[in-house]
Amino acid sequence: MGEMEQMKKEAEALKTQIEAARKAVHDTDMASAASGVAPAPRVQLKTRRNLKGHLAKIYAMHWSTDNRLMVSASQDGKLLIWDSHSGNKVNAVPLKSSWVMTCAYAPSGNLVASGGLDNMCTVYNLKTPVIKTVKELDAHTGYLSCARFLSDTEVLTASGDTTCALWDLETGKQKTVFLNHVGDCMCLSLSPDMNSFVSGACDSLAKLWDIRDGQCKQTFLGHTSDINAISFYPGGNAIITGSDDCTCKMYDLRADQELITYQDAALNSGVTSLALSMSGRLIFAGYDDFNCNIWDSLKGEKVGVLSGHDNRVSCTGVPPDGMCVCTGSWDSFLKIWN
Amino acid sequence: MAQPSSCAQSSNGVADESPNMLVYRKMEDIIARMQDEKNGIPIRTVKSFLSKIPSVFSVCVSVRLCVAVEALHLGTLMAAHGYFFPISDHVLMLKDDGTFYRFQTPYFWPSNCWEPENTDYAVYLCKRTMQNKARLELADYEAESLARLQRAFARKWEFIFMQAEAQAKVDKKRDKIERKILDSQERAFWDVHRPVPGCVNTTEADIKKSSRMKQPHKTRKSVYGLQNDIRSHSPTHTPAPDAKEPVLLSSLQIQHWQTQLDRHRLKMSKVAESLLSFSEQYIEYDPFFTTPEPSNPWISDDVTSWELEASKEAGQQRVKRWGFCFDEVLKDPVGREQFLRFLESEFSSENLRFWLAVQELKKRPIREVPSRVQEIWDEFLAPGAPSAINVDSRSYDKTTQNIKDPGRYAFQDAQEHIYKLMKSDSYSRFIRSSAYQEMLQAKKKVKPLKRLETAI
Numbered sequence: 038m039g040e041m042e043q044m045k046k047e048a049e050a051l052k053t054q055i056e057a058a059r060k061a062v063h064d065t066d067m068a069s070a071a072s073g074v075a076p077a078p079r080v081q082l083k084t085r086r087n088l089k090g091h092l093a094k095i096y097a098m099h100w101s102t103d104n105r106l107m108v109s110a111s112q113d114g115k116l117l118i119w120d121s122h123s124g125n126k127v128n129a130v131p132l133k134s135s136w137v138m139t140c141a142y143a144p145s146g147n148l149v150a151s152g153g154l155d156n157m158c159t160v161y162n163l164k165t166p167v168i169k170t171v172k173e174l175d176a177h178t179g180y181l182s183c184a185r186f187l188s189d190t191e192v193l194t195a196s197g198d199t200t201c202a203l204w205d206l207e208t209g210k211q212k213t214v215f216l217n218h219v220g221d222c223m224c225l226s227l228s229p230d231m232n233s234f235v236s237g238a239c240d241s242l243a244k245l246w247d248i249r250d251g252q253c254k255q256t257f258l259g260h261t262s263d264i265n266a267i268s269f270y271p272g273g274n275a276i277i278t279g280s281d282d283c284t285c286k287m288y289d290l291r292a293d294q295e296l297i298t299y300q301d302a303a304l305n306s307g308v309t310s311l312a313l314s315m316s317g318r319l320i321f322a323g324y325d326d327f328n329c330n331i332w333d334s335l336k337g338e339k340v341g342v343l344s345g346h347d348n349r350v351s352c353t354g355v356p357p358d359g360m361c362v363c364t365g366s367w368d369s370f371l372k373i374w375n
Numbered sequence: 376m377a378q379p380s381s382c383a384q385s386s387n388g389v390a391d392e393s394p395n396m397l398v399y400r401k402m403e404d405i406i407a408r409m410q411d412e413k414n415g416i417p418i419r420t421v422k423s424f425l426s427k428i429p430s431v432f433s434v435c436v437s438v439r440l441c442v443a444v445e446a447l448h449l450g451t452l453m454a455a456h457g458y459f460f461p462i463s464d465h466v467l468m469l470k471d472d473g474t475f476y477r478f479q480t481p482y483f484w485p486s487n488c489w490e491p492e493n494t495d496y497a498v499y500l501c502k503r504t505m506q507n508k509a510r511l512e513l514a515d516y517e518a519e520s521l522a523r524l525q526r527a528f529a530r531k532w533e534f535i536f537m538q539a540e541a542q543a544k545v546d547k548k549r550d551k552i553e554r555k556i557l558d559s560q561e562r563a564f565w566d567v568h569r570p571v572p573g574c575v576n577t578t579e580a581d582i583k584k585s586s587r588m589k590q591p592h593k594t595r596k597s598v599y600g601l602q603n604d605i606r607s608h609s610p611t612h613t614p615a616p617d618a619k620e621p622v623l624l625s626s627l628q629i630q631h632w633q634t635q636l637d638r639h640r641l642k643m644s645k646v647a648e649s650l651l652s653f654s655e656q657y658i659e660y661d662p663f664f665t666t667p668e669p670s671n672p673w674i675s676d677d678v679t680s681w682e683l684e685a686s687k688e689a690g691q692q693r694v695k696r697w698g699f700c701f702d703e704v705l706k707d708p709v710g711r712e713q714f715l716r717f718l719e720s721e722f723s724s725e726n727l728r729f730w731l732a733v734q735e736l737k738k739r740p741i742r743e744v745p746s747r748v749q750e751i752w753d754e755f756l757a758p759g760a761p762s763a764i765n766v767d768s769r770s771y772d773k774t775t776q777n778i779k780d781p782g783r784y785a786f787q788d789a790q791e792h793i794y795k796l797m798k799s800d801s802y803s804r805f806i807r808s809s810a811y812q813e814m815l816q817a818k819k820k821v822k823p824l825k826r827l828e829t830a831i
Contacts, residue, residue, distance in 0.1 A: 044625040044629060045625070047629055048625065048628055048629050048632055051629065051633060052632060054636055055632065055635055055636050058636060059640065061640075062643055063643050064642050064643055064644050065647060067643075067650075070644065070648065070651065074654075080663065104681065122673070122678070138583055153582070154586060180582075180586050182583055188737070188738040189738065197587070205741060207740055207741050207742070208741070217627075217628075217631065221586075221587055223583065229702075239587060249787070253631055254634070254635075255638070256635065261397070271653075271657070274649065274650070275650060281395075281397060282397055289641075289643075289650070291641040291645075291646050292640055292641050292642070293635070293638055293640045294643075296646070303445050303449055305401045305402060305405075305449065305452065305453075306452070309581075314664075315657070315660060316653075316660065316661035316664070318654050318661060318664065319663055325398075326452050327575075334654075347575070348575050351581075359661055359662050359663065360662045360680075361662075361671075361673045367579075373673060375674065
């Protein structure tokens, strides 16, 4: 037996042991534990704002930390910065490549970033008299599926080349490369304490990474198809994932396993995006079937639907103060609900 | 007609299938149940004005409204993907009004990964013009498409015309009823792949999925068996980089699994309890559950809530949050201020000031880092430092090493030690202090401090 074969056997043995260890602490399931909790009231949200301005499919959106401004990216080749409360477009950033897949707002509000099929993450300064490109982060060998700012000096990216990377914005170089996924990385989410992040990929796995040492700390299994969306639960002890297998799942980092699956027999389309309400109790998940479904994260029940888009919901976001939820769609509109 | 091949499955099975396949299989399960001879939907031939309409069903939804809405939504989705269609409309949706629908033949199912070319569409439209039947007349958008295709394929139009003629001949030979059914199914196929302008194209792929490293095998055969020499190529896909250094990668994986195995796991019951209590604590701060004071700016259009949050005054609710955990104090600028004030009264403010300085250091531009590291060292850790902090010897030694090659994380160990110290010691005293209790009971209004909050 070759070395490779032996290693494969060893890896399989370890995985079996991990499964056994997980089963050993599985003394209850979330649904039973939450049976005593009052059900979330049936949620009926109204559209408070309808933001029109993009001319083609919207692929991504991200709230600013000031709870009012947001950035959205569309295949019409533009990033739009909105004062979503007034509905005004504050800025328009023309993109070099219209095949954009992600956008991000820096916590300081000074910078925004975008990326996509050009394999690059481009960072723009919003505070100069004319919006300037600050840096083009170019080292990935696959499309850029997600980007997030840690600060005005560091950016995290997830790419179709199966890696994630931490970049230094001054040098424009990768400081750390996170290697472990075997499928395209589709999404990432920063932990509240900014010391770690989780990523979801086409290998149907979610992984937890330590930002400082670049190591993959935990791997979460369970999905049977690409994970398109991922988010940390407030508090930083659990994560929620959304997948093409039409389900969302909650994994707990301390129990090292899946707690709940959010699924429904009538739901026959993949999850494209998700966002959590500020307490984590509600999950807003966007689906391919043009709706955004609302789940009670503790009881695993569907408690509402946001219907109104004429095409697939591609992105969702809840601002830091949790006052509303925004959905963006291939129908070129952004809607704000609460 | 040429036989399509179904999507290739790699040796690993699941992960290599197109993500849509899962969805198609679910829909096909439902179709199978709908078509079940005993318990499925009754399919019949309906007598119409001059002729018979073969093989149709109609929809009558007789359940509660919310279920009906969901049922129609699901049905419309399945129609939009092409599993069944209204017999006399190009727009693929399901309506509860007696409209007749027909099932699509499995040959045309989307799970066969069809990617029909424009040459096929040209043959189809051309064929339609050859059949003198009112019901087969081209719609406006189809006529436009045909004109466009004629211009695009001007040089090979003779070839396309011949193919269309041949297809039309074959069709004529079929039984009348069979023809009616097949014609409608073929039309429905094209309604999916060349939808009416304004309708959603369900075959549109997310660019992320079409750029995936592992490409599902797309059907390259023509719908009408054409040998196409100008077939466009599917997006270039580089074969997945198969383990660059297989042994090295595998041993890293084994290390990873070993680390994961050695993790300490908490019991599910404990974890569930902690999540439930977190939710309970924060639900009153969640605007989706508790109406914010004075109002939600998105509903009332009044931005007072935001102004209050930004101001230095902290209401009772905000003060209450600081009691949940130490991180809440550190997150809120007003909380930090009050905590700092408290520490000053205990003569231990250097701990918080150090922690804040290190946090700020992590965001500095790299060129400023070395000098800042030196400043922090001089102020807090050097022998005889003015704001000397107490760290354990291990962290102290490590930090001494780190500052020789100063980076953003030079003080990480010391910072963690100080954080734990404040959390277990000063924080609990702060929460029990009369200053905090008075703020909590709103006996004293929390006013902004006069001096600026700086790290040193």
